[in-house]
Amino acid sequence: MSASILVIADHNNETLNAATLNTLQAAAELKEKTGSPITVLVTGNACGAVADQAAGVPVTDHVVLVDDAVLLNQLAENVAPVVVELCKEGGYSHILCAASTTGKNLLPRVAALLDVAQISEIVGIVDADTFERPIYAGNALATVRSSDSIKAMTVRGTAFAAVADNGGQAEQASLSVVAESGLSRFISEDKNISDRPDLTSARIIISGGRGMQSGDNFPMLERIADKVGAAVGASRAAVDSGFVSNDMQVGQTGKIVAPDLYVAVGISGAIQHLAGMKDSKVIVAINKDAEAPIFGVADYGLVADLFDALPELEKALS
Amino acid sequence: MKVLVAIKRVVDANVKIRVKPDNSDVDLANVKMAINPFCEIAVEEAIRLKERGVASEVLVVSVGDDRCQEQLRTALALGADRAVQVKTDSTVEPLGIAKILNAIVKKEECQLVVLGKQSIDNDNNQTGQMLAAIGNMPQGTFASEVVCEGSEVLVTREVDGGLQKIALQLPAVITTDLRLNEPRFASLPNIMKAKRKPLEVISPEELSVDVTPRLTTVKVVSPAEREAGVIVSSVAELVEKLKTEAGVL
Numbered sequence: 271m272s273a274s275i276l277v278i279a280d281h282n283n284e285t286l287n288a289a290t291l292n293t294l295q296a297a298a299e300l301k302e303k304t305g306s307p308i309t310v311l312v313t314g315n316a317c318g319a320v321a322d323q324a325a326g327v328p329v330t331d332h333v334v335l336v337d338d339a340v341l342l343n344q345l346a347e348n349v350a351p352v353v354v355e356l357c358k359e360g361g362y363s364h365i366l367c368a369a370s371t372t373g374k375n376l377l378p379r380v381a382a383l384l385d386v387a388q389i390s391e392i393v394g395i396v397d398a399d400t401f402e403r404p405i406y407a408g409n410a411l412a413t414v415r416s417s418d419s420i421k422a423m424t425v426r427g428t429a430f431a432a433v434a435d436n437g438g439q440a441e442q443a444s445l446s447v448v449a450e451s452g453l454s455r456f457i458s459e460d461k462n463i464s465d466r467p468d469l470t471s472a473r474i475i476i477s478g479g480r481g482m483q484s485g486d487n488f489p490m491l492e493r494i495a496d497k498v499g500a501a502v503g504a505s506r507a508a509v510d511s512g513f514v515s516n517d518m519q520v521g522q523t524g525k526i527v528a529p530d531l532y533v534a535v536g537i538s539g540a541i542q543h544l545a546g547m548k549d550s551k552v553i554v555a556i557n558k559d560a561e562a563p564i565f566g567v568a569d570y571g572l573v574a575d576l577f578d579a580l581p582e583l584e585k586a587l588s
Numbered sequence: 589m590k591v592l593v594a595i596k597r598v599v600d601a602n603v604k605i606r607v608k609p610d611n612s613d614v615d616l617a618n619v620k621m622a623i624n625p626f627c628e629i630a631v632e633e634a635i636r637l638k639e640r641g642v643a644s645e646v647l648v649v650s651v652g653d654d655r656c657q658e659q660l661r662t663a664l665a666l667g668a669d670r671a672v673q674v675k676t677d678s679t680v681e682p683l684g685i686a687k688i689l690n691a692i693v694k695k696e697e698c699q700l701v702v703l704g705k706q707s708i709d710n711d712n713n714q715t716g717q718m719l720a721a722i723g724n725m726p727q728g729t730f731a732s733e734v735v736c737e738g739s740e741v742l743v744t745r746e747v748d749g750g751l752q753k754i755a756l757q758l759p760a761v762i763t764t765d766l767r768l769n770e771p772r773f774a775s776l777p778n779i780m781k782a783k784r785k786p787l788e789v790i791s792p793e794e795l796s797v798d799v800t801p802r803l804t805t806v807k808v809v810s811p812a813e814r815e816a817g818v819i820v821s822s823v824a825e826l827v828e829k830l831k832t833e834a835g836v837l
Contacts, residue, residue, distance in 0.1 A: 378717035
């Protein structure tokens with residue numbers, strides 16, 4: 271059997287995270303270049319539905335399900351040995367996972383246990399050994415070649431279109447290769463519940479920056495977001511100023527997004543923010559400072575006081 | 589408890605970098621350099637642990653040529669007790685750095701390692717996780733709160749969509765996220781004092797670790813520039829253009 275491509279599924283034990291479909295597109299491109307089959311690994315607890323979902327993705331050839339209580343919360347200390355064990359048996363040439371916080375936490379641990387390098391946040395595949403990735407907050411694009419026998423890489427979702435998610439019938443297998451590491455323990459999770467779409471999968475995003483002046487003014491953005499089914503984001507300046515929580519941050523150190531429409535409100539356009547959103551299809555900037563760098567990347571700029579423009583925009587969209 | 593902090597010398601966060609004309613790399617000649625911002629947060633956290641009486645000693649390590657001594661002295665001025673430079677003139681990848689740090693953690697019997705979650709030059713976000721793997725330690729990545737409690741350290745992590753709280757057995761590795769703390773500035777008297785603090789220079793060979801690179805950089809290019817668009821005069825015009833011209837509303 272030729273070496274195969276392993277994709278580690280990103281999920282919440284109930285459904286496959288959308289980012290996995292982008293990762294699978296990267297895997298599909300590798301499959302095209304190498305002819306190797308794609309195996310999706312689902313580790314978790316009571317997550318059979320996720321395995322079914324992964325098997326239904328047409329580009330998937332095999333699904334391996336490792337279902338155990340110690341894998342419930344995706345603690346890297348418990349999941350990494352499972353992946354390593356599978357690699358010892360399976361002869362994988364590539365290991366891919368989404369560059370989500372779960373993937374970024376897990377994959378370097380796997381790579382180090384396998385004594386191979388990791389290539390982070392790839393945005394392009396040149397050949398089986400050569401990949402493109404952004405460096406310096408996206409201000410440069412590096413092409414790197416790996417000499418390792420196994421290439422471990424996280425995939426930046428915005429760089430790969432999602433694959434079709436149904437119609438496939440991959441074969442499924444279950445494995446039990448688990449051992450509790452005893453090193454770490456899950457205590458709790460505090461998820462921000464919102465009816466709005468997730469930043470990384472939203473078609474429209476409206477973000478506020480320091481110009482919003484206070485977290486109390488963010489409902490102005492939320493009301494507009496709800497009119498058009500958008501997610502609400504923020505710049506690092508807004509997060510650092512304590513207006514909103516960090517999981518709303520768009521930028522190099524926050525979330526990397528590429529929606530159809532990105533509306534930046536009261537955001538000056540620091541390099542690190544641009545790095546997180548400049549691949550958006552259409553960018554709108556609303557800022558009262560005509561010299562703000564954000565206008566340099568915006569398709570449509572409106573030089574105006576946001577406290578006048580936002581209520582008007584809300585009305586125009588009603 | 590001895591705490592190890594590793595820092596990296598990187599281009600200053602406010603510098604707009606340029607790609608070299610031959611596309612071999614980014615041009616760092618005559619560019620302002622600094623401690624990587626996430627590493628600075630790691631140094632601050634370690635110093636706070638010492639001020640709270642949790643840490644007995646803060647050891648700061650950097651891997652690089654002699655110029656990284658400048659950043660090590662800065663960390664000493666901020667409050668670290670002792671510095672180690674692992675001297676090398678070649679580029680060491682995260683896997684190699686992790687092996688070096690693991691050797692030092694073992695040699696110095698450190699109980700806690702605090703690192704930045706990623707450097708702002710290569711944006712890898714790997715070293716902490718790799719060190720944890722090699723040293724068979726637990727990892728608390730992207731930390732926004734760290735509390736030591738007996739033989740455990742409780743870490744609040746910034747994860748997609750919220751916060752996660754986990755407990756790690758010591759020894760453990762923590763990587764810092766932005767909101768963990770706000771780093772202090774070094775005072776002039778402390779900068780003077782830092783000059784007399786011990787700074788040891790060792791080689792990767794002395795630690796018996798193999799740091800051979802696994803990756804080759806084929807080329808580095810500037811990303812496609814985005815063209816500036818049009819300035820609209822009113823909200824009405826904006827909405828109109830988004831509907832008809834851009835077709836996104």
